[in-house]
Amino acid sequence: MTDVSAVKAALKSQRIETPSWGYGNSGTRFKVFAQPGVPRDPFEKLADAAQVHAATGVAPVVSLHIPWDRVEDYGKLAEHAGGLGLRLGAINSNVFQDDDYKLGSVTNPDPKVRRKAIDHLLDCVDIMDATGSRDLKLWFSDGTNYPGQDDVVARQDRLSEALSEVYARLGTGQRMLLEYKLFEPAFYTMDVPDWGTAYAHCVKLGERAQVVVDTGHHAPGTNIEFIVAFLLRERKLGGFDFNSRFYADDDLMVGSADPFQLFRILHEVAKNGGFDEATGVAFMLDQCHNIEAKIPAIIRSVMNVQEATAKALLVDRAALSAAQRTGNVLDANAVLMDAYNTDVRPLLAEVRAEQGLNPDPIAAYRATGWAERIVAERVGGEQAGWGA
Ligand code: PSV
Numbered sequence: 001m002t003d004v005s006a007v008k009a010a011l012k013s014q015r016i017e018t019p020s021w022g023y024g025n026s027g028t029r030f031k032v033f034a035q036p037g038v039p040r041d042p043f044e045k046l047a048d049a050a051q052v053h054a055a056t057g058v059a060p061v062v063s064l065h066i067p068w069d070r071v072e073d074y075g076k077l078a079e080h081a082g083g084l085g086l087r088l089g090a091i092n093s094n095v096f097q098d099d100d101y102k103l104g105s106v107t108n109p110d111p112k113v114r115r116k117a118i119d120h121l122l123d124c125v126d127i128m129d130a131t132g133s134r135d136l137k138l139w140f141s142d143g144t145n146y147p148g149q150d151d152v153v154a155r156q157d158r159l160s161e162a163l164s165e166v167y168a169r170l171g172t173g174q175r176m177l178l179e180y181k182l183f184e185p186a187f188y189t190m191d192v193p194d195w196g197t198a199y200a201h202c203v204k205l206g207e208r209a210q211v212v213v214d215t216g217h218h219a220p221g222t223n224i225e226f227i228v229a230f231l232l233r234e235r236k237l238g239g240f241d242f243n244s245r246f247y248a249d250d251d252l253m254v255g256s257a258d259p260f261q262l263f264r265i266l267h268e269v270a271k272n273g274g275f276d277e278a279t280g281v282a283f284m285l286d287q288c289h290n291i292e293a294k295i296p297a298i299i300r301s302v303m304n305v306q307e308a309t310a311k312a313l314l315v316d317r318a319a320l321s322a323a324q325r326t327g328n329v330l331d332a333n334a335v336l337m338d339a340y341n342t343d344v345r346p347l348l349a350e351v352r353a354e355q356g357l358n359p360d361p362i363a364a365y366r367a368t369g370w371a372e373r374i375v376a377e378r379v380g381g382e383q384a385g386w387g388a
């Protein structure tokens, strides 16, 4: 039997980090659709994030993307976040949107370009110092499009050199999170294509380098929960970039395409101590929803993570372990499926009510009138968007 009050306590203390770029306009390479009321600067993005936190009670942290969230004074931005009941989370670096990076950033054959990329990453650590952020999140679009284009091993050497320099710059309590991606924008080789490559670099760097699992960055059919379990066992899981995919890196609302996969991932997290604060796993969203309203889509994603978490926490671990020890395949599978098939919405409604929140976060948000207010007030200026 699972202790429901412990499950409730765990749900109340869960923290989900939302991405600043999720509040801006986004689209595909075919079209970015503009929405009325979308923020025009990082301060307005934080104001929207505060609405998500107010409705859900579990989303007080916001990731920034540099240079998309460049401001004059990061201390002031952190203060603004604090005033809204938020804090600034991971600083996401961006070494993929400059013409200089056509042949790569930190793995570029040209040492001048590598220097420029490393300097950007070091600037991101300066920003972390000013915002009080714990995590530097690194994703490299570096790779090649054609066999023979560049020396694969030389690129690994350059990557390793760059990572070491940035790692050495980290301050006390700061971490480096290395994200991998199978393909896109490079189509033949990516320099960090998979968790094994990211893991090997992180092991070499040291304790404060850990891997980020973006759920959209694998080949179809990859067993992501295995990767999660393995990395937790090795104390190398730094966090998640949650989103959903049907085909490639679709960046849809997390839990929408395959809620069962999200449950399986979070079951491994729960079972292997990943919800303990001391383990330090960051539960971040990294999604760019294109056609639906921004703020309620993020609220929906937060709710989807909460529902999968609740189901994972409800797994009867004693029964599962007993079935596993005795080789009872059917019972073991049934224990997991019982938890997955539980309707946890009433439990989450109770948890919210106990926290003084509206049991229905979407209704809570709609009742604020914020959606109408930002459409009326945010007139003029340039809206924020992916890539801007
Ligand atoms: C790359 O596809 C990625 O997942 C990285 O996390 C980037 O920083 C983010 O997307 C930007 O949307």
Ligand code: MN
Binding pocket: 139, 179, 214, 241, 286
């Ligand atoms: Mn990501």
